[in-house]
Amino acid sequence: MTDTVESAVTRATLLLQSSSDSAKLDAQVLLLDVLQKPRSYLFSWPEHHLSDAQQQQFDEYCQRRLNGEPVAHITGLREFWSLPLQVNPTTLIPRPDTETLVEHALGLALPTTAKVLDLGTGTGAIALALASEMPDWQITGVDRVADAVSLANTNKQRLGFTNVNFVQSNWFSHVAAQQFDLIVSNPPYIEHDDIHLSQGDVRFEPLSALVADDDGMADIKYIITQARDFLVPNGTLLIEHGYQQSTKVHSFFAQMAYTNILTVKDLADNDRVTLAQWPG
Template sequence: MTQTLEQAIAAGANLLAPSSESAKLDAQVLLLHILQKPHSYLFTWPESTLSTEQQQQFDTFCQRRLNGEPVAHITGQREFWSLSLEVNATTLIPRPDTETLVEQALEMAVPSNAKVLDLGTGTGAIALALGSEMPTWQITAVDRVADAVALATRNQQRLAINNVQVKQSNWFSALNGEKFHLIVSNPPYIETTDIHLKQGDVRFEPLSALVADDDGLADIKQIITQSRDYLHAKGYLLIEHGFEQSGAVSQFFAQMGFINIKTVKDLGNNDRVTLAQCS
């Protein structure tokens, strides 16, 4: 039997409540994806009835979500910085916390035609957000995973953000000594023993994009060390990290001779981004 939109959301929310902290929102997003309608449609037409095909698809989506699959993987898209991005299981799903990194990057004192590098771009979220805001910046986005490069390229082409170039590179390996005014990165920073890796959406995301050795700091330290060869004098490096890692990240920045080191909190008031200037 098919349901009205109102009934479907209520049933979906009820089904998902034991496994999701945002059960009603999950149900709404899944239903809107099927209907291909804006959020306002749910309030304008709550009594309209789903077709049999729509009902079956909604039931299937809810079951997948109940099994723990991320909403973004079910719908194949995620909004970040008001950009609709294609996502899949080859990369991290962009998180709202990462918008803190974008906000800070936009505040840096760099030339109007700055050369910018996004390391480990994944979906391309950070690079494309920056490119959409600063059309005169020349942005290079790199990832070592070919599937991620293909995904970020599709997002770049679909959004027509033409000042972003995506290429395959293991951190700096394919950059041939280029110099940048600003480098940003959301690298893997979770400890390999972290219990959260067996919970929630991260179970469906690639471990290589999440975890790092040396208490989660291995990739961060490599980026800080190598970036000195790729930054212009007084250039900036901004790194997203775990909420308990700001002290260690700041300390390593100082060890490597960076100056003007600063940590910024995310929307949840957790330490999330540490930035520094090349001396």
């Protein structure tokens, strides 16, 4: 006989404890994807038995998760800023820490029809989150990886946003001579020898989107340097970085003559985002 909803979650939780810090949540998310039901179903129908096909698919999902594959890659979806985004192994999985960047971008005093550039857009998470809150902003998201641009466009179409455009570009290479009120980026900022690269979900994500030279600072420095040619006077650059990099990022912003430099902490109270203005 197949599992009930309740026993499926219980069994999978025990199975996944050795490979996940969120075993019960993983089990629930995987089961709901198999059942194609909302979360409330877990509590409303705990005695419902899975069909044979559902049991087989759930067991396969659990085995993939046991092998370390991220839940988001198994289901093909990840929620970011309450938006359901398609994900795949060509891009980073959007993380809650990055919502700190979105939150502070939305809090800036920008023109009603601000022009915004998202560098290294990946799934389009940041650009689409901003688009969802500011329908009059004109947002461009760029990524050097064609598959990432395709994925971001798929997410845009599924969500129905019309105020965002995705373009293939290696940072600023295909942005032309435009200027923006706001530039945001979650660039690669992890050092090549960081032990976390061999742990958890990041093992299944593209290294090119995670790792940077110069102790993780190479892309951050490039963006800070080049953004000066693409910001309007007093425009803002907002960059996500590692929790131990805020002093280096702050110092380089100052070295490049930016003003009003501010570092913001994430929900875990770690330095996560630094923003600054280009006086023009």
